[in-house]
Amino acid sequence: MWRLQWLFGWLHFVLAVPSIYLLLGLPLVMREHGWSGTEIGLFQLTGLPAVFKFLLAVPVQRYRSAQGHYRLWALGLCLLLALLLVLASQQAITANRLLLFGLAFAAGVLATWADIPVNALAIRLLPQTQRLRAGGIRSAALFLAAIVGAGVMLLVQQHWGWQAPFLLMAAGLLLALPFLGWLQEADVNALKPQAIKPARVDWAGFFRQPGARLWIWLLLSGFPFLGAAWLYLKPLMLDQGMPVQQVAWVAGVGGGVVGALASVLGARLVQRLGPARVTPWFMVGALLALLALTGAVWLQASTSWLVAAAYLLAAAMGAVSSLMFGLMMFFSRRHHQANDYGLQASLFVLTRLLVPIGAGALLDRSGPAGMLAGLCLATLGVCVLAMAARRSIDQATEGAFIPVERVDQASGKRSSPIRSTQ
Incomplete structure (x- = not known):
């Protein structure tokens, strides 16, 4: 399973x-x-394009292949993205700005689109006992991608020019393709070619799942208030008198590392205790992190307090995002993985974009402390919702935490790390 986890982590x-x-x-x-x-x-x-993942998921779910449904989609889209990045590297920052926008927009579409079959493939191949770990690894990969994309690639560009970042990013994609090509989708390959028919879109069936409605509300509200606080953290640190270089190291590099570690450790904790029990505590932890940051800003506390609050916020973001990504896999139905994941991802992105707009308006009207207090109040409501959603989460993840060794001993077989265990 670790080989699969590392592959999907690298793809993310x-x-x-x-x-x-x-x-x-x-x-x-x-x-x-x-x-x-x-x-x-x-x-x-x-x-x-990230807002419209639910539409991009339709052709991925609908058009199937006997040689590997999601695998072929992932291979094709990742290859196209790599080629597009190579094409972008042949332009220049002084080139036609509309052309650069078009290339960047196309890259955004392909990256968003490729994310759908990659996650659907992970849902299909990973057993339920590995899904929360996969959510933690995905969250950690995104934190590390933020460090590399917003920091390291700028240094690469300054030292080696415009082409270097795009060629490096294309090489990273191409490196994953051979390993992705070796994967096998057991339940698709088991079907005869004439049995492969376009799948029907069934979004209504997603909402008819046990506990899906409460889960959707938690998905919409569980992360965006933390994300809004993180978005405005750098300006708040500057307003508190922290030097720009220190802000970059604390919020950019340090926060990314803390968030990545919290993602992995949080997923491990959820695996041990179960998501239904841990979810309310993670939301309470998010509330405490926001309260610490609110206190530091309101009291104009020392730099060390502000840095500690920033790292608490990064840890809460890592733990909560790993939980959200893991639970999204549990609420994706078999044979509808792409559609269900695309729908949930669109809803997740939508509120993550809208909440910062409201937070910014609150910042202008009430100041930094008022904005953070509003985010704390909203997160308190999320804590109540998480308590109410425990039974829904328990229904979705029922039977997912039996140790793999016990299952293997009972069946007398050893599960393959490559083929699907579902």
């Missing part, structure tokens, strides 16, 4: 780095070359 990493570089790293290069604030702001629209 190499798919996330291009989007983060284009959205968070490249604007600095654009500004150096005379792009206006409006042009840089409009360039952020290249991240819009």
Whole structure:
């Protein structure tokens, strides 16, 4: 199972780095070359495809192949993204700006699209006992991608020029393709070619799952308030008098490392205790992290308190995001993995984009402490919702925490790390 986990973790990493570089790293290069604030702001629209994952999931779920349904989709889309990154490397920052926007938008579409079959493949191949660990690894990969995409790639660009980041990102994708090609989808390959028919989209069936409605509300609200606080953390640190370089190290590098570690350790804790029991405690931890940050800003506390609060917030983000990603896998039905994952991912991204807008308005109206207090109040409501959703989560994950060794002993067989165990 670890071979699969590492492969999917690497795929999440190499798919996330291009989007983060284009959205968070490249604007600095654009500004150096005379792009206006409006042009840089409009360039952020290249991240819009993430909202429409539920539509991109339809062809992935509908059109099947006897040689490996999700595997072939993932291979094709990752290859196209790598080729597009190579094409972008042949342009220049001084090239036609509309052309650069078009290439970046196409890269955003392909990265978002490829994420769907990759996650659907993970849901299909990983047994239930491994899904929460997969959520932790995915969350850790995204934190590390943020460090690389918004930091390391800028250094690469400064030292080796415009082409280097794009070629490195393309190489990372191409490196994963042979390993992805060796995977086998047992339940698809078991079907005869004439039995492979287009699958019907059944979003209504997703909401008819036991506990799905409460889960959707938790999915919509569990992460965005933490994400909004993290988005405004750097400006808040600057307002508190912290030097720019220190802010970059604390919030950029240190926060990413803490978030990645919390993702892995949080997933391990959930595996030991079960998600139904841990979910409310993770939300309480998120509330405590926000309260610590609110206190540090309101009291204009020392730098060490502010740094400690920032790391608490990063740890809460890592633990909560790993839990959310893991539970998304449990609420994806068999034979509908792509559609169900795409729908949940769209809802997750939608609130993650909308909440910071409201938080920004609250910041302008009530100041930093008022904004953080509002986020704390909203997170308190999430804690109550998490308590109410425990039974729904327990229903979705029932039977998922039997040790693999016990299952193997009972069956007298040793499960393969490559073929599906479902």
